[in-house]
Each structure stands twice: as C-alpha cells, then as structure tokens.
Amino acid sequence: MTTNEHTSRRTIRRRFGTGLLATTALTASAGLFAACGGSTTTTAATTATTASASAPTQSNAAATGQVLPVDSNPITNTATALSLTIDEVLVENNVDADGKDAPDHLEITLTNTSAADLTGFEVFYTYDDITDGISESYYLKLPADFTIAAGQTRVVHFDDTGATDHFPTNGYSLYYTDTNGLDVTVEVSATGAAPQTATVQKDAGGAETAD
Numbered sequence: 294m295t296t297n298e299h300t301s302r303r304t305i306r307r308r309f310g311t312g313l314l315a316t317t318a319l320t321a322s323a324g325l326f327a328a329c330g331g332s333t334t335t336t337a338a339t340t341a342t343t344a345s346a347s348a349p350t351q352s353n354a355a356a357t358g359q360v361l362p363v364d365s366n367p368i369t370n371t372a373t374a375l376s377l378t379i380d381e382v383l384v385e386n387n388v389d390a391d392g393k394d395a396p397d398h399l400e401i402t403l404t405n406t407s408a409a410d411l412t413g414f415e416v417f418y419t420y421d422d423i424t425d426g427i428s429e430s431y432y433l434k435l436p437a438d439f440t441i442a443a444g445q446t447r448v449v450h451f452d453d454t455g456a457t458d459h460f461p462t463n464g465y466s467l468y469y470t471d472t473n474g475l476d477v478t479v480e481v482s483a484t485g486a487a488p489q490t491a492t493v494q495k496d497a498g499g500a501e502t503a504d
Contacts, residue, residue, distance in 0.1 A: 360463040363432045366417050370482040376407030377486035380446065384468070384477050384495040398452035398462065401479055401491075405441040412440050413484030416449065420467040420495075421476040429467045433460060441483070449481075473497050 383400040399418065405411045414435040421428045433451075439458075441447045451462040462468075467475060475495040482488040 360431060360433075360461045360466075362429050362463075362466075363417075364430075366430070366480065367432055368415050368417050368480060368482045368488060370415075370484075370486075370488050372485050373487050374407065374485055375487055376405060376409075377411060377481065377483050377489055378404045378406055379479070379481060379489045379491045380404050382477070382479055382491045382493045384475075384493055396452065398450060399468070399477065399479070400451075401449045401481060402446060403441060403449065403481060404446045405443055405483075405486075407486070408443050409485075410440050410442050411483040411486055412437070413482075414439050414441075414449075415482040416479065417482075418451075418477065418479040420471070421478070422467060422471050422473045423476060424473040425471075427467070431463065431466070435460070468495070 379401060381400075381402040383398075385397040387395040387398055387400055389395045401416070415432070416435065417430065417432045419428055419430040435449070439447075448458060450456075450459040452459055453462050453464070468477075474497040476492055477495050478490060478492045480488055480490045
C-alpha cells in the first residue's frame with residue numbers, strides 16, 4: 294500500500310529528529326482540509342506521555358489479545374538518524390485502498406527514507422479530551438516481521454479488522470466512547486531511527502461507520 298492509496302486530509306508540519314532542526318511543511322489542499330477540520334503536527338519524540346493514573350498497565354497488547362491502556366510510554370529509543378517519517382495520521386474520514394469510505398479509525402502512514410530496511414517498530418498513542426481533562430494511552434510493539442523496506446511506505450491501522458497491517462484496538466477507549474473532540478498524539482519508533490510524533494484533532498461526535 295502506498296500513500297497514493299490514501300487521500301491527504303490534514304495539514305502536516307514536520308520537524309524530524311531531536312533538538313532544534315529545520316521545519317518543513319506539507320500542506321493538503323484547502324478543500325480537503327476544510328472537509329476534515331483538523332491538522333497533524335509531527336515532531337521528534339523526546340519525552341514520554343502519561344495516561345490517566347487510574348488506567349491499568351498493558352505493555353504489549355499483542356501478547357494477550359487484549360488492548361488495555363498503559364500508564365506510561367515504554368519507548369526508550371535514543372537513535373538520532375532521520376530515516377523514519379510520519380507522512381499522515383487519520384482519525385476520521387478514512388478511505389480504503391480503492392478510495393471508498395471506510396469506518397473511522399486510527400491510521401498512520403510511515404515512510405522509510407533511508408537506504409536500509411527498518412524493523413523493530415513500536416507505536417504509542419494517546420487520546421486527550423481537553424474539555425473534560427482526561428486522557429488515555431496505548432502501546433503496541435508491532436510483529437517482528439513488520440518491515441518497511443528502504444525508500445518504501447507502509448500504513449498501520451488500528452481497527453480490529455484482522456487484515457494485513459491492521460491491528461487490534463480498544464472498542465471502549467475514549468476514541469469510541471467520548472463525544473467531545475480529542476487531541477490524538479502518536480509516537481512511532483523503529484530500530485536505529487529517531488522516533489517521530491504527530492498530533493491530529495478528532496472532531497466531536499464519536500467514531501463514525503462507513504457510508
């Protein structure tokens with residue numbers, strides 16, 4: 294799957310690596326941005342995000358088949374190589390590979406900009422309801438065979454369909470049960486690559502299903 298199969302609906306401001314580095318901007322068309330009503334901000338990850346104190350701990354959802362909140366960010370990658378990018382994060386108005394409407398879900402488009410394959414992927418994501426002041430975080434270590442070849446793009450989905458590159462999600466999370474708007478922040482790490490983060494706004498109203 295390539296980024297050509299996904300319609301960009303966000304304005305992305307990206308700052309790669311750690312420290313003060315150059316900032317580039319990738320801007321989606323104004324019409325698509327207006328239809329989506331949100332933005333994605335991408336930066337290198339330098340600090341851990343903490344979920345609500347009452348959340349139980351689950352270090353690896355794939356290990357048990359359950360997806361439970363975590364109380365801290367387990368990612369400890371200190372690599373500085375600028376070889377991984379988050380191209381897009383979608384949390385609503387998703388489409389499938391044929392361009393047809395798909396149920397709302399968390400979708401992350403990743404590109405390997407290096408000359409070597411990337412492996413050892415980890416994903417940490419947080420839902421923040423700033424209206425009610427609550428948050429919830431999740432972590433998943435992707436399977437060992439999840440690889441992005443040099444110069445290639447791959448899309449990670451959290452939607453419980455069981456298809457390739459589609460991973461389990463918590464149907465009782467804030468994403469599905471909270472009707473307030475949410476800030477959704479994702480951090481993605483791969484072995485030898487500087488972790489990257491992105492934040493996107495999810496509109497109020499809860500998740501929607503495909504038409």
